[in-house]
């Protein structure tokens with residue numbers, strides 16, 4: 001097949017890990033007879049430095065006219081002082097909104113050979129295989145009113161609004177139940193329905209959508225309990241259905257169960273063009289040192305092949321190469337353990353390319 005892939009490396013480690021994923025995609029395309037055209041675009045702090053805005057119109061056009069977007073990460077201390085509307089993170093929110101990416105899929109599974117990299121006991125984490133489904137274009141991230149305003153008596157008031165409509169909840173619930181059907185047929189819906197009206201509606205609509213999925217088990221859990229259960233007994237979860245902010249927080253927590261945030265990929269879908277990116281950020285503390293783990297991004301490229309292009313065999317080949325590379329003992333610093341071979345970002349990418357099935 002012929003496909004156009006927008007490549008938005010962004011900031012910090014984004015500029016190191018994205019080239020590794022592109023390297024893998026190029027070899028996969030060559031071996032399987034596909035033509036991928038890679039179109040680079042400026043995004044985030046990098047775009048601010050070059051053209052003054054985090055999401056230039058040209059970048060948005062590149063994304064809209066491609067078949068899929070591969071993104072690294074945006075943000076970093078250099079741009080933290082900027083006014084909110086001009087910050088690198090706005091680019092990501094803009095892309096999600098403009099591309100209609102309301103469903104964010106974040107699979108967290110433990111590669112058995114990485115059990116020692118996790119901060120939790122092996123018997124607690126062994127067999128973890130969950131899918132966090134995060135609503136991505138609604139909730140407190142986008143709700144209005146929002147802002148910071150002066151108070152008459154002095155001081156200021158900062159405010160955001162958590163808001164969900166029936167339709168926004170319905171469509172993400174459908175994604176979760178459909179996904180569960182292809183897995184262990186269990187959805188746990190996360191909310192704070194004991195306190196928040198938006199969560200009360202969330203619970204009601206999810207329960208209603210569930211009526212169409214009698215073969216899938218549904219349970220509801222309060223987010224605070226869920227955060228606790230994730231470290232107490234993570235294996236109980238199959239599909240975790242979350243709103244925007246709860247999904248953001250819980251997926252970072254789920255990442256750490258599997259050894260490192262450098263391992264977790266994601267797919268953001270909903271309309272025509274999907275966006276694929278690791279769940280982690282620009283990791284300024286390790287950027288530019290060739291130590292970032294590129295696996296989350298390479299696995300995101302695999303998700304792109306399967307979700308955007310239905311190239312399941314090619315996606316499985318990348319998965320297989322990741323597993324083999326880990327089995328052979330290659331480890332970046334974040335997942336390193338005694339007796340394993342410590343490698344850098346580029347060397348990990350090279351090893352995964354070498355281990356692609358021919």
Ligand SMILES: NC(=O)c1ccc[n+]([C@@H]2O[C@H](COP(=O)([O-])OP(=O)(O)OC[C@H]3O[C@@H](n4cnc5c(N)ncnc54)[C@H](O)[C@@H]3O)[C@@H](O)[C@H]2O)c1
Nearest residue numbers: 073074075076261262279280281282283285286292293334
């Ligand atoms: N999708 C995105 O673009 C995205 C996501 C999260 C945060 N951010 C932005 O990134 C910047 C830094 O945020 P943060 O420090 O809170 O989160 P972060 O995810 O960048 O880093 C958190 C920790 O995880 C480590 N880490 C992250 N990715 C890693 C990798 N591939 N390999 C090894 N270790 C890795 C980092 O070194 C750091 O210690 C901020 O500007 C934030 O807004 C962007």
Ligand SMILES: CC(C)[C@H](C(=O)O)[C@@H](O)C(=O)O
Nearest residue numbers: 074075089092093248279281
């Ligand atoms: C950088 C930020 C806007 C983003 C989010 O909160 O969605 C990030 O944390 C993520 O998880 O993709």
Ligand SMILES: [Mg+2]
Nearest residue numbers: 248249252279
């Ligand atoms: Mg996050």
